[in-house]
Amino acid sequence: MASQKLRPNIYWVGAVDWDRRLFDELIPLPDGTSYNSYFIKGSEKTALIDAVYPPKEGELLKHLKELDVERIDYVIANHAEQDHSGAIPRILELYPDAKVITNPKCKTMLMDLLLIPDEKFTTVEDNGTLSLGDKTLRFLYVPWVHWPETMFTYLEEEKILFTCDFLGSHLATSDFFVTDEAKTYEAAKRYYAEIMMPFRSFVRKNLEKIEDLDIELVAPSHGPVYDNPDFILDAYQDWASGEVKNEVVLLYVSMYGSTGKMVNFLLDALIKRGITVKPFNLTKTDIGELAMALVDTATIVIASPTVLGGPHPDVVHAAYLVNAFRPKARFAAIIGSYGWGGKMVDKIGELLSNLKAEMLEAVLVKGHPRKEDFRSLENLAEKIYNKHKEHRIIKS
Numbered sequence: 001m002a003s004q005k006l007r008p009n010i011y012w013v014g015a016v017d018w019d020r021r022l023f024d025e026l027i028p029l030p031d032g033t034s035y036n037s038y039f040i041k042g043s044e045k046t047a048l049i050d051a052v053y054p055p056k057e058g059e060l061l062k063h064l065k066e067l068d069v070e071r072i073d074y075v076i077a078n079h080a081e082q083d084h085s086g087a088i089p090r091i092l093e094l095y096p097d098a099k100v101i102t103n104p105k106c107k108t109m110l111m112d113l114l115l116i117p118d119e120k121f122t123t124v125e126d127n128g129t130l131s132l133g134d135k136t137l138r139f140l141y142v143p144w145v146h147w148p149e150t151m152f153t154y155l156e157e158e159k160i161l162f163t164c165d166f167l168g169s170h171l172a173t174s175d176f177f178v179t180d181e182a183k184t185y186e187a188a189k190r191y192y193a194e195i196m197m198p199f200r201s202f203v204r205k206n207l208e209k210i211e212d213l214d215i216e217l218v219a220p221s222h223g224p225v226y227d228n229p230d231f232i233l234d235a236y237q238d239w240a241s242g243e244v245k246n247e248v249v250l251l252y253v254s255m256y257g258s259t260g261k262m263v264n265f266l267l268d269a270l271i272k273r274g275i276t277v278k279p280f281n282l283t284k285t286d287i288g289e290l291a292m293a294l295v296d297t298a299t300i301v302i303a304s305p306t307v308l309g310g311p312h313p314d315v316v317h318a319a320y321l322v323n324a325f326r327p328k329a330r331f332a333a334i335i336g337s338y339g340w341g342g343k344m345v346d347k348i349g350e351l352l353s354n355l356k357a358e359m360l361e362a363v364l365v366k367g368h369p370r371k372e373d374f375r376s377l378e379n380l381a382e383k384i385y386n387k388h389k390e391h392r393i394i395k396s
Contacts, residue, residue, distance in 0.1 A: 003063040004176045006217065006225065007158050009041040009135075013048070013063035014221075015056035018172045027194050028288050031187055032172030035083055036221045038162060039069060040155065042132025047074040047101075049153055049162050050221050051087035060087055061094070071095065074122075074130065076137065077102040078164035079150045080109035084221050089114055101130060103141060105149035126151075140209060142166065144202035146195050152210070159216040165195060166206070167232045169223030178224045181231060186292075187223060188232060192239050193291035198326045203240040207233070244298040244328055246393050248384065250279040251290070251322075252303035253312040258337040258368050259305045265374055266301065266335065269381035275388065282314040287321060294327040298393045299384050300357065302348055303335045309342035319351035326354050331387050333360040333380060339367065360384070 004012040014036040021029050035052035037060055046069070052060045064072075072095040077085055080102075088110070092098055099122045102110065107121045124130065126141040138154040145166045153162040169187035178184045196203055218226040218233075226232050248270055254260030263279065270277050278293045294300070300322065304315040311319070332355060334345050345362045363380055365373045388394045 001174065003039075003066050006038070006160065006219065010155070010158060010160070011039045011063075011067060012176060012219075012225070013037050013039045013060055013067070015052050015059035016172050016174075017053070017056060023170065026287075027170075028286050029170050030286075030288070031170060033170040033222050034172055036219065036223075037087075038219060039064065039067065040132060040135060040137075042135040044133030045073040045131070046071055047076055047130075047132060047137065048072050048091065048098075049076040050078055050084045050164060051075065051091055053083040054086035057087035057090050061090070072098045073132075074099055074101045076153050076162075077106055077110060078153060078162065078221070079147060080106050080113055081147060081165075082113060084164060085110060085114060089116060092116070092120060101139075103139070103149060103151050106151070109147075109149055142206040142209065144199045145206050146199055154213060159214050160219055161210065161213060161215045161217070161229075162219045162221075164221045166220065167218055167226070167236065168220035171223040173224055175224055177227045178231065184224060185231075185235060188235060189239065189295060190288045190292050191222070192236065193295050193325070194288055197239075197291065197295060198324060200240050200326065200328065203236060207236060207240065239295050242328060243296075244330055244393060245276070245296040246274070246388055246395075247276045247278060247293075247297040248299045248301055249290075249293045249297045249329075250277055250301045250303065251282055251285075251315070251318050252279065253282050253305065253314050254303075255305045255307075255312070258365060259303050259335075262335050262337065262363070262365060262369055262373070262377060263303050265369075266303075266377045266381060269378055270384065273381060273385040274394065275385060280318075282312075282318050285318075290318070290321070291325055294322065294325055294329070297327065297329050298388055298391075299331040299333070300327070300329045300355075301333045301335065304344060304348065305336060306338035306342045306344045309344070310347045311336070311344045315348065316351065319348050323352050323354045329355065329357045330391060330393070331360055331384065332357040333362065333384070335363040335365075335377070335380070337365045337367065337369070358387070360387075
């Protein structure tokens with residue numbers, strides 16, 4: 001893609017990664033991603049906000065050449081992670097007079113990660129400003145969305161908030177501004193679920209920090225720019241709130257069918273009670289889709305057979321991720337089957353130490369489920385229904 005104009009003398013100069021399908025060797029990218037970098041030309045000084053992923057630095061340099069950028073005075077580093085900072089050493093090589101503007105924590109991390117020397121930095125305080133002549137940059141510390149050193153840059157005169165990872169989306173698109181709100185919403189929710197959900201309390205605090213800003217554009221470092229800021233700000237308010245939906249996320253693995261029969265019975269019993277169920281076969285699941293489902297769910301049920309005395313390895317992995325994501329679910333339950341013994345339920349419970357949810361009584365079956373086992377599952381469905389009703393998750 002060519003460089004794109006946001007406003008007069010303000011340009012997108014980043015890179016679109018159409019083909020990338022895995023991020024951090026962990027997160028699936030069904031729609032690719034972008035690494036957004038922004039060039040601002042003031043009447044006296046120039047600034048580059050964020051750099052790009054190192055394999056894509058050629059595209060950043062191409063865009064700067066297209067714009068005849070002969071001088072960069074400041075490189076604004078909102079976040080030290082290499083997909084935003086990795087091209088900074090190359091920029092400093094080509095523009096040796098440039099200074100890296102960031103906060104003290106980010107400076108230390110950039111020195112460690114990219115070996116940028118101390119003399120190349122100028123640090124700024126929270127709410128500090130930097131003049132480009134006719135344009136003023138204001139810097140806001142917003143720790144833990146999603147690293148401890150993250151900050152935003154606000155361009156006061158143009159009312160543009162550059163948010164780095166916050167409010168972003170892994171979405172490769174030729175549309176510079178949001179045009180397909182439904183697709184962008186899904187991509188942004190996946191991004192929130194995978195990256196921001198573990199820091200939900202910090203998300204709320206940092207939303208409060210910017211609520212009095214007059215914002216006309218939100219320019220994140222991944223995905224399209226929002227020319228309707230309320231679209232993404234309202235979505236984040238909803239996702240980070242304490243509100244949950246009348247839903248059950250049902251995670252399962254079945255090796256020889258016993259656990260599968262339990263899962264199918266419980267699924268039907270919940271649906272009969274008007275509860276939305278989102279089942280995930282963990283041998284086939286996209287963890288991004290699972291993370292999205294966890295954002296709003298009221299209850300999580302994990303179903304596993306017993307393998308060598310413990311849960312199935314795919315269940316272990318999923319439980320670890322649920323624990324790391326820290327969803328706002330109110331209730332959780334474990335069901336499953338075993339052959340001769342083990343502590344599958346206890347081990348899953350230990351993996352969920354971060355989950356602030358009430359654990360309901362487990363249903364554990366020896367071999368093939370019998371009538372009494374199905375009655376226990378019926379009781380579990382009724383218990384979940386009553387809990388949802390008691391906590392007004394089911395609207396009367």
